[in-house]
Amino acid sequence: xxxxxxxxxxxxxxxxxxxxxxxxxxxxxxxxxxxxxxxxxxxxxxxxxxxxxxxxxxxxxxxxxxxxxxxxxxxxxxxxxxxxxxxxxxxxxxxxxxxxxxxxxxxxxxxxxxxxxxxxxxxxxxxxxxxxxxxxxxxxxxxxxxxxxxxxxxxxxxxxxxxxxxxxxxxxxxxxxxxxxxxxxxxxxxxxxxxxxxxxxxxxxxxxxxxxxxxxxxxxxxxxxxxxxxxxxxxxxxxxxxxxxxxxxxxxxxxxxxxxxxxxxxxxxxxxxxxxxxxxxxxxxxxxxxxxxxxxxxxxxxxxxxxxxxxxxxxxxxxxxxxxxxxxxxxxxxx
Numbered sequence: 526x527x528x529x530x531x532x533x534x535x536x537x538x539x540x541x542x543x544x545x546x547x548x549x550x551x552x553x554x555x556x557x558x559x560x561x562x563x564x565x566x567x568x569x570x571x572x573x574x575x576x577x578x579x580x581x582x583x584x585x586x587x588x589x590x591x592x593x594x595x596x597x598x599x600x601x602x603x604x605x606x607x608x609x610x611x612x613x614x615x616x617x618x619x620x621x622x623x624x625x626x627x628x629x630x631x632x633x634x635x636x637x638x639x640x641x642x643x644x645x646x647x648x649x650x651x652x653x654x655x656x657x658x659x660x661x662x663x664x665x666x667x668x669x670x671x672x673x674x675x676x677x678x679x680x681x682x683x684x685x686x687x688x689x690x691x692x693x694x695x696x697x698x699x700x701x702x703x704x705x706x707x708x709x710x711x712x713x714x715x716x717x718x719x720x721x722x723x724x725x726x727x728x729x730x731x732x733x734x735x736x737x738x739x740x741x742x743x744x745x746x747x748x749x750x751x752x753x754x755x756x757x758x759x760x761x762x763x764x765x766x767x768x769x770x771x772x773x774x775x776x777x778x779x780x781x782x783x784x785x786x787x788x789x790x791x792x793x794x795x796x797x798x799x800x801x802x803x804x805x806x807x808x809x810x811x812x813x814x815x816x817x818x819x820x821x822x823x824x825x826x827x828x829x830x831x832x833x834x835x836x837x838x839x840x841x842x843x844x845x846x847x848x849x850x851x852x853x854x855x856x857x858x859x860x
Contacts, residue, residue, distance in 0.1 A: 527577070527598075533560055534570045535579055536603045539591045543838050546768075548588025593802035596814070596835055600799050606844040613641070614848070621852055627651065631755050634829060634853055639758025641845050644816075644833035645780060649790045650752040651820075651827045651857065656681065658708045658716050663701045663738065671697070673741050683748065685741040692734055700735050703727065704742070713746045720746075752827065754786040765834040768812075775809035780832065785810075790828030793817035797843045802835050816842050818850040822858045829853070 527535070537558040541549045551567040554560065560567065571589055574580045579595035582588065591599065609617075620637045624630045631648050638646035662674040666686065673685045689697070707723060708716045720739050724732045759780065766773055779785050785807050792798055800815045814837050817830025830846055 527574075527579075530560070530562065530566075531570045531574055532598075532603060533558070534567055535574055535591070535595055536599065538571075538574075538580055538589055539595065539599045539603070542590050543836055546836070548583060548590050550588040553588075591835075593804070593835060596801045596839070597804070600801070600839050600843075604840045604843075606797075606847070607840045609844055609848050613845075617641075617848060617852055621856060624856060630853060630856060634849060635755050635757035638829065638831055638845065638849055639761060641849075642831050642833070642842050643758075643761050643764070644831035644837070644842065645759055645761055646757045646829070646831050647754050647780070647786050647790065647817075648829040649754050649787060649827035652752050657710050657712050661701060661704045661708065661742070663697055665694075665697075673738060673745075675742065675745050683745045685745060687737055687741045689734055689737055696731055696734055699731060700727075700738055703735075704738070717743055717746045752787070754783055754790065756780055756786070758831075761833070765836070768834040768836055776813055776832070779807055779809035789815050789832075790817055790819075790830060793819045793828040793830060795819050797847050798830075799839065799843065814839075816846050818846050820850040820854045820857075822854060 534554060537554045537560070538549045541553060541557065551564045551571060554567050555562070555564050571580065574595070575582070575589065578592055579598060580589040581592050583590055617637065621630070621633055624633060627650065631650055635646040635648045638644075638648070656677040658675065659678050660674075660676045662672075662676075664672040664674065666672055669690050669692070670686055670688050671692075673687055675683045677683075703726075704723075707719055711719065720743055723739055724735045727735055759777070762773055762776060788806070789800070789810075792800070795818070797816060797818045800817075802814065803811050805811060805813065805815060810832070812835065813832055814835045815830060815832050816837070816839070817828050819828050821827060829850055831842060833842070
C-alpha cells in the first residue's frame with residue numbers, strides 16, 4: 526500500500542511526463558509540485574515506486590517514466606476528470622447541432638472526438654436493441670430459388686436469396702409457419718439461440734430444407750446484431766510514432782479490424798472505461814490505451830472512444846469522451 530506522499534510523487538511523474546515527454550527527475554518534482562520534502566526524500570520514494578513496478582527508467586537517465594501499472598493507479602485513484610470549460614461545452618454542442626441523420630451524427634462525432642483529444646476516434650453505429658422479429662416470409666422466385674424475408678419491429682426488412690432445390694410448396698409453408706411460431710417477438714440474439722436446435726424438432730424429411738433456411742436466417746440475424754465502427758484522426762498517431770514500442774503498423778492493423786474495434790467498444794460502460802497497454806486483449810494494442818464510453822437511449826446503444834499512446838492526458842481525454850457520449854445520447858433521445 527502506497528502512502529500519500531508516494532502517491533503524490535507518482536501523480537507528479539505522470540503529469541510531468543505526459544506534457545514534457547521527458548523522464549522526470551527528483552529535482553523537477555520538488556521544484557514544480559510543492560511536496561514540502563527534499564530531493565533525497567523524493568528519490569527514495571521514486572526508488573520504492575520503481576521497486577513496486579509503478580515507474581521505470583528508460584535508459585541511464587536519472588529520470589523516471591510511468592509504467593502501465595503506474596498509469597492504472599493514476600487513473601483509478603489520482604486522475605480526476607478535468608471539467609470541460611463553458612467554451613468547450615458550447616463548441617461540442619455547436620459541432621453536433623443540426624444533424625440530419627444517423628450517418629451525420631456518427632461522422633460529426635468521430636471528427637469532433639479526434640479533434641478535441643488529438644487521438645484516433647472510434648465510434649460504433651447505434652444498434653436497435655429493442656427490435657424483435659415480427660415476421661418471416663419465404664417467397665418463391667423461379668426454378669429452385671426463393672426469397673427469404675425477415676421483418677423486425679422497427680420496420681427494417683432484410684432479405685436473402687437462397688436455393689432450396691426441388692421443394693414442395695407445402696413443406697416450404699410448414700417451415701415458414703414453424704419459424705414464425707418459434708421466433709416472433711424475439712430479439713436477434715435470442716432468435717439465433719433458438720435456431721440452433723430448431724431443425725431437431727421437425728420431421729426428418731423436412732430437416733434438409735429447414736437447415737438451408739436456418740443458415741440464411743442466422744446470417745441475417747448476425748447482421749442485425751453486428752454493426753460497423755467508423756474511425757477518424759488516424760493522422761494523429763504520427764505525432765506519437767516514437768512512443769509505441771515497435772511501430773505504428775500493429776496499431777494501424779488493429780484499427781482496420783472491425784471485430785477488434787467492436788470488442789473494445791463493447792467493453793465500455795455508461796461512464797468511462799479505460800484500458801491501458803497490456804490490459805488490451807489484442808496484442809497489436811499492447812502499447813496503446815483505449816478510453817471509451819457507451820452512449821444511447823432505451824432503444825439504441827453502442828460505444829465511442831479514442832485510441833492513443835499510454836502517455837495520454839487521461840483526465841482531459843476521459844472528460845471529453847464522456848461529454849461527447851452524453852451529447853450524442855441527448856441527440857438520439859430527441860429524435
